Amino acid sequence: MPATTRPAASHSKNPGSQSALRHLNQQRLIECLLSGPATQAELSRQTGLSTATVSNIVKIMQGAGLVSTEPVTSSGRRALSVRLNSQGAVAVGIDFGRRHLRVVLASLGYQVIAEETVTLPLGHHAEEGIAAAVELLDKLLRQNGVERRAVVGAGAGIAGPIDRRSGTVAQGAILPEWVGFQILERLERALELPVYVDNDANLGALSEVTWGPHSGVSDLMFLKIGSGIGAGLIVNGAPYYGAVGITGEIGHATIHEYGAICRCGNRGCLETVASTSTMLELLGKSAGRSLEPQDIVRNALAKDPATLRVIDDAGLAVGRALGNVANLIGPEVIVVGGPLAGLGETLLGPIRRGLVRHAVPVVGETTTLTMSSLGARAEALGAAALVFQHAGISSG
Structure with a gap:
């Protein structure tokens, strides 16, 4: 899983405030306790914090349900053992x-x-x-x-x-x-x-490198196909955010130079040909009624010709965009998520064809393309x- 994270926006405190210092010291104690229970004296030695500081922080963490304590004997003396409470946090x-x-x-x-x-x-x-x-x-x-x-x-x-x-x-x-x-x-x-x-x-x-089956993967791309199309990147074991936090906007990669106007102001963006909104608009016209993403999944699995054609066209376009990204960063795994995850190989097939067609051969052959096992959550x-x-x- 990633060693570090640098989110686009995070909770911040005045670095010189007492609350910020207490929060930092609490993190240090948690890191020590991840390897198992320890006495307050041991925590003091490991962190360099005074025993009084450790005692005060432990009391706060116990009150918050983060840790539990019990009296023990250490080196012939009475001590207080501290255990991280996995159900308390x-x-x-x-x-x-x-x-x-x-x-x-x-x-x-x-x-x-x-x-x-x-x-x-x-x-x-x-x-x-x-x-x-x-x-x-x-x-x-x-x-x-x-x-x-x-x-x-x-x-x-x-x-x-x-x-x-x-x-x-x-x-x-x-x-x-x-x-x-x-x-x-x-x-x-x-x-x-x-x-x-x-x-x-x-x-x-x-989530894929934390909750999913890809915890050992250092270079991963998560592609979400929904009303919009976006990508999240894990590069060298950590999320990649770029200079201002705006990366992975693959939905605005140009697919057709003279295509439809996109909400971003450009023409022919991937979203204009492969988002669920575009698919639903195309299929809704022939169905004569408004549809939902689950209708796409249901109709495709029932082998509806029109639905399969729309999915195939969208998948090839997505694969083309992925080929360009894969050539640039060489991900080990690309995970596809979003409301169409239930399509499985029906969607992955055309995406894979587009990826292989537009990526350098060795990149296309060695990049694993899979559907998210975590679904909508x-x-x-x-x-x-x-x-x-x-x-x-x-x-x-």
């Missing part, structure tokens, strides 16, 4: 989509405690999405008997690029009502928790993993 993962909100609660042991998805109105404003997230989080905590003090923090995925310099949702998001919104500050006020914000595709990539799970990593907690 809870992370919240939030996925804000164009028309959905998903919230998960995850334990330190990387087990999902609870999750729920609700529908958001198309064109909803950020304040509506945040209010729904607060309500859903409170509901899940209450229903599962999780005390709020046990929550380490919340990670949030946004369906659009995030400018690290300002912490705002940048132009090009499929949530235009959120553009320019100070998502980090507003979420922290509403949730009253440390918050870490990132693009949903970046979190999808993080990938982005929310990645958001929860982000929280644990910032708390100094690793899945190992």
Whole structure:
């Protein structure tokens, strides 16, 4: 799994404040306890902190449910052993989509405690999405008997690029009502928790190397095909964010120079030929009614000719764009996620053909293309993993 993370926007504290120092010292203790229980004296020696400081931090962590303690004898003297409580620390993962909100609660042991998805109105404003997230989080905590003090923090995925310099949702998001919104500050006020914000595709990539079967992969690309098309990158074992946090915008790679106008202002972008919105528009005309992504999956699996043709065209276009990216960064694995993940090889087949056709032969032959095993929860799970990593907690 990645050794480090550098999210597009993260919870920040005054580095000289007492709360920031306490937070840093708590992370140091957690890192020591990941290898097993230790006495307070041992923690003091390992961290270089005074015994009084360790004792105070342990009391705070115990009150928050992060650790448990028990009296022991060490070198003939009475001591207090401290154990990291895997069920006491809870992370919240939030996925804000164009028309959905998903919230998960995850334990330190990387087990999902609870999750729920609700529908958001198309064109909803950020304040509506945040209010729904607060309500859903409170509901899940209450229903599962999780005390709020046990929550380490919340990670949030946004369906659009995030400018690290300002912490705002940048132009090009499929949530235009959120553009320019100070998502980090507003979420922290509403949730009253440390918050870490990132693009949903970046979190999808993080989830694959944390929760998924690709924990040993150092170079991975997560491609999300939905209303928009975006990619998250793991390069040399860590998420890649570029200079301002806006990377992986493969949906705006030009496929047809004189194609349809894209919402970004360019022509013939990949999104204009391969997003679920485009597929639904094409298929809805022939069906004479509006369709949903699950209709694409169902009709394709039923071998509907029109649906299979649309998927084939879209897959080839996606593969062409992936070929260019693969030539540049040479990923070991490309994972495809999003609402069409249930298509399996029906979608992977044409993507693979496009990839092999447009990539350098050795790159096309050695790049593994697979469908995400995490389904629709990938982005929310990645958001929860982000929280644990910032708390100094690793899945190992």
